[in-house]
Amino acid sequence: MYTKAFLYDFTTMVFMKMGCSEADAGIIADVFLAAESRGHPSHGMIRLRDYFELWKAGRINMNPDIRIVHESPSTAVVNGDNAVGMIPARRSMEIAIEKARAAGTGWVATFNSNHFGIAGYYSMMALSRDMIGICLTNANPLVAPTFSVSRLLGTNPIAVAVPALHQPPLIADFATTPVARGKLAIAEKKGEKVAFGFVQDKDGNPSDDPAILKSGGSMLTLGGDRLHGSHKGYCLSALVDIFSALLSGANFGPFVPPSVAYLPILEKKTGEGTGHFFGAMRIDAFQPANAFKAKMDEWIATFRSAKTATGEERVIIPGDPEREAEERTSREGIAIVPAVRNDLKAIAAELGLEFE
Amino acid sequence: MYTKAFLYDFTTMVFMKMGCSEADAGIIADVFLAAESRGHPSHGMIRLRDYFELWKAGRINMNPDIRIVHESPSTAVVNGDNAVGMIPARRSMEIAIEKARAAGTGWVATFNSNHFGIAGYYSMMALSRDMIGICLTNANPLVAPTFSVSRLLGTNPIAVAVPALHQPPLIADFATTPVARGKLAIAEKKGEKVAFGFVQDKDGNPSDDPAILKSGGSMLTLGGDRLHGSHKGYCLSALVDIFSALLSGANFGPFVPPSVAYLPILEKKTGEGTGHFFGAMRIDAFQPANAFKAKMDEWIATFRSAKTATGEERVIIPGDPEREAEERTSREGIAIVPAVRNDLKAIAAELGLEFE
Numbered sequence: 242m243y244t245k246a247f248l249y250d251f252t253t254m255v256f257m258k259m260g261c262s263e264a265d266a267g268i269i270a271d272v273f274l275a276a277e278s279r280g281h282p283s284h285g286m287i288r289l290r291d292y293f294e295l296w297k298a299g300r301i302n303m304n305p306d307i308r309i310v311h312e313s314p315s316t317a318v319v320n321g322d323n324a325v326g327m328i329p330a331r332r333s334m335e336i337a338i339e340k341a342r343a344a345g346t347g348w349v350a351t352f353n354s355n356h357f358g359i360a361g362y363y364s365m366m367a368l369s370r371d372m373i374g375i376c377l378t379n380a381n382p383l384v385a386p387t388f389s390v391s392r393l394l395g396t397n398p399i400a401v402a403v404p405a406l407h408q409p410p411l412i413a414d415f416a417t418t419p420v421a422r423g424k425l426a427i428a429e430k431k432g433e434k435v436a437f438g439f440v441q442d443k444d445g446n447p448s449d450d451p452a453i454l455k456s457g458g459s460m461l462t463l464g465g466d467r468l469h470g471s472h473k474g475y476c477l478s479a480l481v482d483i484f485s486a487l488l489s490g491a492n493f494g495p496f497v498p499p500s501v502a503y504l505p506i507l508e509k510k511t512g513e514g515t516g517h518f519f520g521a522m523r524i525d526a527f528q529p530a531n532a533f534k535a536k537m538d539e540w541i542a543t544f545r546s547a548k549t550a551t552g553e554e555r556v557i558i559p560g561d562p563e564r565e566a567e568e569r570t571s572r573e574g575i576a577i578v579p580a581v582r583n584d585l586k587a588i589a590a591e592l593g594l595e596f597e
Numbered sequence: 598m599y600t601k602a603f604l605y606d607f608t609t610m611v612f613m614k615m616g617c618s619e620a621d622a623g624i625i626a627d628v629f630l631a632a633e634s635r636g637h638p639s640h641g642m643i644r645l646r647d648y649f650e651l652w653k654a655g656r657i658n659m660n661p662d663i664r665i666v667h668e669s670p671s672t673a674v675v676n677g678d679n680a681v682g683m684i685p686a687r688r689s690m691e692i693a694i695e696k697a698r699a700a701g702t703g704w705v706a707t708f709n710s711n712h713f714g715i716a717g718y719y720s721m722m723a724l725s726r727d728m729i730g731i732c733l734t735n736a737n738p739l740v741a742p743t744f745s746v747s748r749l750l751g752t753n754p755i756a757v758a759v760p761a762l763h764q765p766p767l768i769a770d771f772a773t774t775p776v777a778r779g780k781l782a783i784a785e786k787k788g789e790k791v792a793f794g795f796v797q798d799k800d801g802n803p804s805d806d807p808a809i810l811k812s813g814g815s816m817l818t819l820g821g822d823r824l825h826g827s828h829k830g831y832c833l834s835a836l837v838d839i840f841s842a843l844l845s846g847a848n849f850g851p852f853v854p855p856s857v858a859y860l861p862i863l864e865k866k867t868g869e870g871t872g873h874f875f876g877a878m879r880i881d882a883f884q885p886a887n888a889f890k891a892k893m894d895e896w897i898a899t900f901r902s903a904k905t906a907t908g909e910e911r912v913i914i915p916g917d918p919e920r921e922a923e924e925r926t927s928r929e930g931i932a933i934v935p936a937v938r939n940d941l942k943a944i945a946a947e948l949g950l951e952f953e
Contacts (some may be wrong), residue, residue, distance in 0.1 A: 307831030313701030313882040316673040344700050350883050389912040391903035401836050411839070413832035419825045438825050445906020463819060463826050469775045470792050470819050476769035476915050477833075479900070480757050483767070487892050494899060511895065526669035526845040527706050536843050539867065541738040543850060544835070547747035550801020556745045559832050 242574030248286065249274050251585070251596060255289060258592040259296045260303035265328050272327045272358040277575045283423030286577055290584045291356070292325060292504035293443025295593075299326060301355055307332045308584055315344040319351040326357030330517055334363040334376065337521040341372055341414070350489035353513035356380070356500035360400035361414030361563070367402060367521045368410050371530040374402040375520035376530045380493045385420055385459035387472040390445045392459045393494045393576070396422055397481035401497055402560075404524065406534035408541040412560030417478040418460050425451040425460075431597040438465035484518040491516025527542030598930030603632050604642060607941070607952060610898060612681070614948040615652045616659035621684050628683045628714040632929045636922025639779030640715045642933055646940045648681060649947075650697040650858035653669030655682060657711055663688045671700040676706040676846055679870055682713030686873055690719040690732065693877040697728055706845035709869035712736070712856035716756035716884040717770030717919070723758060723877045724766050730758040731876030735841040737860075738851045740774055741815035742835070745827045746801045748815045749850045752778055753837035758916075760880065761840030762890035773834040774816050781807040781816075794821035828913070840874040847872025 249270045256266035257595035268300045269292075295301040305324035309317045317336050321329030339568035340347025357363070360376040367374025380395025396416035403411040415532040416422075420439045428435050428451040442448045443457030447466075456461070463474030491512045498507060498514060524530040547556045577585070582596075589596035601764070605626045612622035625648075633641035651657040661680030665673045673692050677685030689705040696703025713719070716732040723730025736751025752772035759767040772778075776795045784791050784807040789793045791807045798804045799813030803822075819830030842849035854863060854870060880886040903912045933941070937950075945952035 287740040311883065313879070314699070314702040316878075316882040318883050343670070345672040346702060346704055348702055348878065385906075386900060386903060386912055387902040388906055388909040389900075390906050391912075393900060393903055399832075401832075403836075403839055411835070413836060415826075415829040415832055417829070419820060419829075436824055441906070445909065463829055464775060465821075465825055468792055469773075469821055470823075472913070472915075473771040473773075473775075473819055475770055475804075476755075477759075479767070479915065480759075480769060483759055483893070483896065487896065488878075488880075488890055490884065493892075493896055511892070522672075522704065522844075523669070524844075526672040527667065527674050527703075528846065532844055536849075536867070537839070540839065540843065540849055544742060544745075544749060547742060547749055549740075550744055550746050550797070553744040553801065556742055556747075557828070559828075559835065 242576055242595055245274050245278055245295070245571065246572055248277065248575060251589075252286070252289065254594055255293070255592060256590060258402065258594065259268060259293070261325070261363065262304075263363065265325070269325055269327045272362050275362045276359045278567050278570045279359070279361070279563040280570070281359055281563070283421060283574070286585060287360070287581045288356070289588060291415050291501045292396045293588050295355070298502040300502060300506070304316060305329070309336065315346050315348060317349045319348075319349055319355030321351050321354055321514060323355065326355040326515065326517075328540070329354045330363050330376075330519075331355040333368070333517065334374070334521070336368045337519045338367060338372060341521040341523045341526070346522045349519045350484070351517040351519070352486075352489035352491035354491070354515045354517055357517060359414065360398045361412055364400040364402040364414070365410075365412060368404045371404060371524050371534075373404070373497050373522040373524065375522075376400040377485050377517050377518040379482045379491070379497050381497055381499055383422060383460045384462060384478060385441065385455060386475045387462065387467050390441065390443055390459060391495070392458075394462070394475075394478045394482060395497060396460065397478045397485075399477065399481060403537060404534055405537035405541055406531065408538045409564055411537065411541065411558055412563065414563075417463050417474055417481060419463055422460070480510065480585055481518075485516035486512055488518065489516040496575045598843045598932055600930055601630050601634055601927065604633065604931060607945075607950070608642070608645065610950055611944060611948060612648070614950065615649070617681070618660075619679070624687050625681055625683045626884040628718050630713045631718045632866060633717070634923050634926045635717070635919040636926070637919070642643050642941060643937045644712070644714070645944060647857045648812055651711070651856075654858040656858060656862070661685070662829060665692065671696055671702050673703075673705045675705055675898045677707050677710030677870060679709055679711065682873075683759060684730060684872065686713040686719050686732075686875075687711045687722070687871065689876045690722045690730070692878070694723060694726055694728060697877040697879045702720060702774035702878045703878065704876045706840070707873040707875070708842075708847035710847070710871045710873055712871065713873060715770065716754045717758065718791050719875060720756040720758040720770070721766075721768060724760045726877070727760060727880045727890075729760070729877075729878040731881065732756040733841050733874040735838045735847070735849065735853050735886070737853055737855055739778060739810060739816045740834060741797065742831045743818065743823050745795065746799055746813075746815060746816070747851070750818070750834045751853060752816065753834045753841075755833065755837060757892060760890055761893035761897055762887065764894045765920055766916060767893065767897065767914055768919065770919075771804055771818050773830055773837060775819055775821055778816070837874075841872035844874065845872040
């Protein structure tokens with residue numbers, strides 16, 4: 242078990258060794274540790290190697306000049322300057338919040354960026370300002386639209402954070418696929434099958450093989466198949482792609498650059514880098530903030546006290562599992578699995594650092 | 598078969614007989630006919646009886662004063678004055694478009710409204726202005742959150758319209774459930790079973806009985822069950838409810854008033870009427886409009902030419918089926934099933950009109 246502070250310091254030092262400013266390295270570490278402490282290790286320390294390898298390959302910019310290239314009272318387009326995604330993402334969400342202060346809402350589309358960790362992190366930045374926060378991003382193509390076997394879309398997440406008064410905030414943060422890519426990878430490593438409805442083979446036949454992505458298979462959109470509404474998951478994923486890439490000037494769908502160095506840079510480009518989309522809505526641009534937040538308390542209490550299905554213990558409010566993970570990890574520490582620990586040791590050694 | 602013009606005139610006259618102004622009646626008829634011509638008769642002429650009965654019961658206001666009650670540069674809250682939903686919805690989307698002209702984007706939350714027909718209609722109003730249009734609404738509670746059997750949510754649709762250049766626009770318009778309520782009703786009338794994953798019984802057991810809603814059952818959210826991501830459909834439906842009701846001041850979730858007169862008015866209120874949420878984003882607040890629209894053409898062409906799964910003929914772009922229905926109905930006319938025809942004849946007779 243590791244403390245959050247230890248892993249934060251280590252991650253900060255790693256990114257400083259790679260050339261980041263201390264401030265930037267701290268932001269990156271903060272997002273890494275948010276993933277770990279909120280129970281999403283798939284977006285935490287395991288990803289350090291990916292950024293490290295991209296840096297060694299000279300494919301990512303450690304001294305970026307993040308800048309607004311176009312704006313209106315409630316919008317901006319931000320050039321991420323090929324930075325580690327957390328840096329332009331955090332800056333873009335700050336701009337959305339600044340815009341919302343003046344205009345009621347703020348909307349920022351960001352291009353020329355990279356993988357930014359957990360989307361929920363940026364949406365949550367709005368909460369302390371009494372705003373609703375929104376964050377979307379496109380991602381490496383692994384997902385086929387309904388009726389297709391072509392990998393044209395990423396797992397394209399949607400994150401929305403809504404403040405409450407005495408209740409904890411409602412925080413929805415989910416991929417637009419039935420299951421996260423990371424869960425397939427874990428099943429594959431264990432040699433286990435997965436449920437039908439997550440992946441298909443290269444011809445579009447249902448599959449329960451999590452390794453099928455290596456032989457031309459693809460992930461399915463939320464809904465699974467057409468009968469069960471996969472075309473709605475396809476709509477969601479498509480909209481996330483269009484907002485993130487086409488409003489910003491990033492690559493769309495199949496042209497999103499790989500977030501790992503072992504995959505080659507794509508030949509065709511339809512824009513610059515990966516794209517994100519951020520929103521901030523000032524609550525009091527609609528309702529008095531405290532009245533709205535009290536109503537959110539009532540909403541949450543209504544849903545939390547709903548009747549459970551037989552065999553279920555409780556009805557969950559979006560964000561409950563992550564908050565409980567945060568309480569648990571702050572008490573017990575953060576576990577790092579042996580394979581990741583070995584990765585971190587190797588990275589530390591290469592950079593002249595230590596990791597035990 | 599009926600022509601669109603005939604049904605439009607009839608619907609306009611019906612609403613004028615109920616006391617609407619000619620302009621308002623025309624707007625309502627336009628939304629009804631958009632549903633019919635775009636292949637969604639579940640939101641078309643079949644609904645005329647519901648509004649007629651609400652009017653007879655004195656539960657809906659035919660001479661509304663739709664007004665902005667709060668605003669910021671990019672937002673407004675609109676009081677729908679208990680009107681037929683199409684009137685405040687159309688006005689609210691116009692306000693969102695006006696706000697977007699000045700501020701880059703416009704966002705309007707509307708309370709004290711009623712059922713407004715198809716959400717896609719309002720999102721499409723943005724297209725001719727080179728804007729992206731967004732429309733959400735809450736609806737009568739039929740849907741249970743993950744792990745629950747309580748009917749706390751509506752089928753809460755999401756509609757987004759994105760303009761293209763030479764290609765037709767992308768128009769996503771979908772309920773946040775695997776299947777629409779109307780499809781269950783049709784299966785029930787035919788005495789057919791439905792697929793598992795759409796509904797559950799009063800204890801939360803899987804069911805294939807479309808009539809289960811009459812014996813304490815509930816609809817499931819997109820994803821179907823927890824394993825296949827129903828918690829993501831629950832997040833979507835919850836967010837639609839919160840944006841539509843809590844930002845506007847309408848009733849949330851289980852307290853949304855019935856859109857039919859045969860159900861009693863609920864005792865508890867958490868706001869006024871049904872709630873909607875509208876958005877308009879000026880494309881050129883982000884990118885030059887024509888460059889964006891040309892990129893949308895490229896996006897659409899990429900997805901349309903994707904490799905199909907075995908046995909599938911083509912990959913569909915959101916909006917394709919509705920556009921094709923529009924072409925078909927404008928050529929062949931609009932079919933009205935006997936039960937609805939009889940309803941319309943009866944309504945016509947009561948109002949001193951004719952329907953053949």
